[in-house]
Amino acid sequence: MADKVTIAVDALGGDAGAPVVLAGVASALKADSDIEVILCGPEDVVVPFAENHERCIAQVTTEEIAMDEHPAQAVRKKKDSSIVVGCRLVKEEKAQGFFSAGSTGACLTAATLVTGRIKGVARPALATVIPSPIKPAVMCDVGANADCKPSYLLQFGQMASIYAEEVLNIKNPRVALLNIGEEETKGSQLALEAHALLKENLPNFVGNAEGRDLLAGTFDVFVTDGFTGNVCLKTLEGSMKVLLGTVKDLFMSSFKTKLAGLAVKNNISELKNTISADTYGGAPLLGVKGACLVGHGSSNEEAIKNGVLMTAKTVRLDVSGKIEQAVSKTQVSE
Amino acid sequence: MADKVTIAVDALGGDAGAPVVLAGVASALKADSDIEVILCGPEDVVVPFAENHERCIAQVTTEEIAMDEHPAQAVRKKKDSSIVVGCRLVKEEKAQGFFSAGSTGACLTAATLVTGRIKGVARPALATVIPSPIKPAVMCDVGANADCKPSYLLQFGQMASIYAEEVLNIKNPRVALLNIGEEETKGSQLALEAHALLKENLPNFVGNAEGRDLLAGTFDVFVTDGFTGNVCLKTLEGSMKVLLGTVKDLFMSSFKTKLAGLAVKNNISELKNTISADTYGGAPLLGVKGACLVGHGSSNEEAIKNGVLMTAKTVRLDVSGKIEQAVSKTQVSE
Numbered sequence: 001m002a003d004k005v006t007i008a009v010d011a012l013g014g015d016a017g018a019p020v021v022l023a024g025v026a027s028a029l030k031a032d033s034d035i036e037v038i039l040c041g042p043e044d045v046v047v048p049f050a051e052n053h054e055r056c057i058a059q060v061t062t063e064e065i066a067m068d069e070h071p072a073q074a075v076r077k078k079k080d081s082s083i084v085v086g087c088r089l090v091k092e093e094k095a096q097g098f099f100s101a102g103s104t105g106a107c108l109t110a111a112t113l114v115t116g117r118i119k120g121v122a123r124p125a126l127a128t129v130i131p132s133p134i135k136p137a138v139m140c141d142v143g144a145n146a147d148c149k150p151s152y153l154l155q156f157g158q159m160a161s162i163y164a165e166e167v168l169n170i171k172n173p174r175v176a177l178l179n180i181g182e183e184e185t186k187g188s189q190l191a192l193e194a195h196a197l198l199k200e201n202l203p204n205f206v207g208n209a210e211g212r213d214l215l216a217g218t219f220d221v222f223v224t225d226g227f228t229g230n231v232c233l234k235t236l237e238g239s240m241k242v243l244l245g246t247v248k249d250l251f252m253s254s255f256k257t258k259l260a261g262l263a264v265k266n267n268i269s270e271l272k273n274t275i276s277a278d279t280y281g282g283a284p285l286l287g288v289k290g291a292c293l294v295g296h297g298s299s300n301e302e303a304i305k306n307g308v309l310m311t312a313k314t315v316r317l318d319v320s321g322k323i324e325q326a327v328s329k330t331q332v333s334e
Numbered sequence: 335m336a337d338k339v340t341i342a343v344d345a346l347g348g349d350a351g352a353p354v355v356l357a358g359v360a361s362a363l364k365a366d367s368d369i370e371v372i373l374c375g376p377e378d379v380v381v382p383f384a385e386n387h388e389r390c391i392a393q394v395t396t397e398e399i400a401m402d403e404h405p406a407q408a409v410r411k412k413k414d415s416s417i418v419v420g421c422r423l424v425k426e427e428k429a430q431g432f433f434s435a436g437s438t439g440a441c442l443t444a445a446t447l448v449t450g451r452i453k454g455v456a457r458p459a460l461a462t463v464i465p466s467p468i469k470p471a472v473m474c475d476v477g478a479n480a481d482c483k484p485s486y487l488l489q490f491g492q493m494a495s496i497y498a499e500e501v502l503n504i505k506n507p508r509v510a511l512l513n514i515g516e517e518e519t520k521g522s523q524l525a526l527e528a529h530a531l532l533k534e535n536l537p538n539f540v541g542n543a544e545g546r547d548l549l550a551g552t553f554d555v556f557v558t559d560g561f562t563g564n565v566c567l568k569t570l571e572g573s574m575k576v577l578l579g580t581v582k583d584l585f586m587s588s589f590k591t592k593l594a595g596l597a598v599k600n601n602i603s604e605l606k607n608t609i610s611a612d613t614y615g616g617a618p619l620l621g622v623k624g625a626c627l628v629g630h631g632s633s634n635e636e637a638i639k640n641g642v643l644m645t646a647k648t649v650r651l652d653v654s655g656k657i658e659q660a661v662s663k664t665q666v667s668e
Binding site: 068070132133134143146147178179180183185186187188189191210211212213214215216224226227228230231232233234235236237238239240241242243244246247250251253256257259260261263264267268271275 | 402404466467468477480481512513514517519520521522523525544545546547548549550558560561562564565566567568569570571572573574575576577578580581584585587590591593594595597598601602605609
């Protein structure tokens with residue numbers, strides 16, 4: 001039997017709207033009988049659902065943060081939004097984790113300002129599992145911090161390494177710095193200084209990686225600033241989408257190719273699933289208290305379910321406690 | 335009849351060695367009877383070739399810059415290397431352009447220090463044609479400048495826009511800034527300031543783009559710093575390679591899928607060609623006098639041929655003259 005955990009869930013996140021989130025929450029509750037969910041959202045959404053589901057408590061909220069709102073302003077103004085309330089539940093220890101498929105920026109801001117940073121962490125960062133067809137890896141930061149100092153990157157490496165080891169079960173993850181060349185002497189000023197810090201302070205740091213390594217299965221953790229990480233992640237997502245679309249068009253081009261397409265249809269769907277972000281349920285915000293995961297806006301029921309389960313897993317493995325321990329050992333001046 | 339141009343070519347560049355370069359040069363000479371080539375390299379390589387080919391002059395050099403040498407040190411020390419000599423020929427106006435499939439770093443350094451910058455250009459930058467299956471686009475900088483000021487990015491936009499318009503024949507190219515969100519308020523400090531400068535000074539600037547736009551055909555030019563651009567370009571190359579490899583494996587998995595693979599073999603090769611960098615022959619170094627193109631280390635005969643022809647095209651279209659004109663109109667303080 002697993003530890004009992006309570007996860008606050010944003011009923012409003014996701015492009016597909018509340019019904020998909022509710023379906024995902026229902027699946028998660030069914031899949032893990034030691035999870036309790038506090039569902040945050042409008043009364044007419046959360047109350048009927050909670051009445052019909054065991055281990056689900058309704059937390060009525062009256063405000064909503066839209067995907068395109070300015071995150072910091074929205075979090076400051078909308079104190080009774082599902083995102084702010086969800087993060088407050090973690091702060092007040094009524095829940096141990098928070099999951100939302102809503103605005104990533106608002107979740108980052110609320111988790112940092114409302115839930116609060118882990119002691120010793122300079123900047124919480126967004127990590128993501130890169131769904132490589134060869135072997136998954138973690139990249140961090142993918143968008144929380146557009147401008148970084150070298151010491152932040154060291155902490156990103158420490159935090160993502162713990163996430164990879166604990167949650168993804170990768171023993172002694174090989175941590176690499178995303179850079180523009182393999183040699184130690186390559187890179188921007190930030191990359192050069194971060195390389196030196198990582199080399200000195202992170203035992204499982206193995207050196208520089210390049211963009212072409214992201215899907216290659218060569219490394220387990222990619223450390224980078226939030227600007228490069230975000231651009232890269234979207235480049236990966238975009239290129240896989242365009243390429244799969246092109247392969248699909250190719251099968252539609254003639255009768256012969258259509259027949260060929262039928263023969264590999266299952267294999268192609270399998271590949272699509274492997275490289276889909278949905279499998280990992282969301283991007284963990286590392287460095288905040290408790291656990292906070294943000295799902296893709298396009299999350300389907302399966303992705304929401306996996307997101308809730310992954311948040312519970314992150315809580316049970318005490319990822320934030322382990323991060324606190326790791327960063328306390330290496331105090332680097334900014 | 336096209337204008338007569340003389341292109342200096344590095345006989346030593348490319349992983350496959352001189353024979354592939356020579357074959358590519360022979361094809362280029364055959365394809366365009368108004369090109370003259372000055373072939374730079376060891377006596378036993380360049381002299382016999384020049385004797386056997388019209389419009390080819392041998393320029394014997396005694397040194398070689400290896401792919402893994404420190405670019406700046408190598409260029410300073412090896413004054414009689416094929417790369418330094420090739421760039422000097424352009425400086426001395428014995429050739430109008432230089433093409434190499436050798437060390438990108440050494441070519442950048444030699445072209446900047448030996449050939450020289452165009453008046454008014456703060457930092458020459460490396461551009462590349464992104465071979466999207468939907469529509470090609472230009473990205474700049476992809477690795478010459480790891481650390482950038484906003485004013486550099488404005489010039490990258492001006493230079494790449496001219497390259498896209500003149501060489502790729504894209505009328506009024508839509509220039510976008512690679513960033514982490516579409517909104518003007520998103521991004522790193524560098525991106526925010528560059529956005530403002532581009533908006534003010536480049537009439538065909540259309541706003542921010544994200545990583546997922548790179549292959550989508552939505553924009554014609556992507557402006558970015560050399561760190562982000564390099565990581566992104568290698569991410570694109572790597573993901574296409576891994577994905578095509580995975581699709582290939584998929585066809586090999588059973589008798590049924592092998593048959594299906596045979597049916598679409600030609601279509602897959604066609605796709606491979608479309609998204610291959612070889613079609614565009616090399617990455618132009620924008621902002622130096624004359625024309626300088628650097629081919630991929632893995633260039634085959636076709637890529638070398640296209641590289642030489644593209645260098646000649648860049649000369650004939652007076653890209654560097656047009657760049658000088660464009661940057662002289664907007665003097666931005668650094």
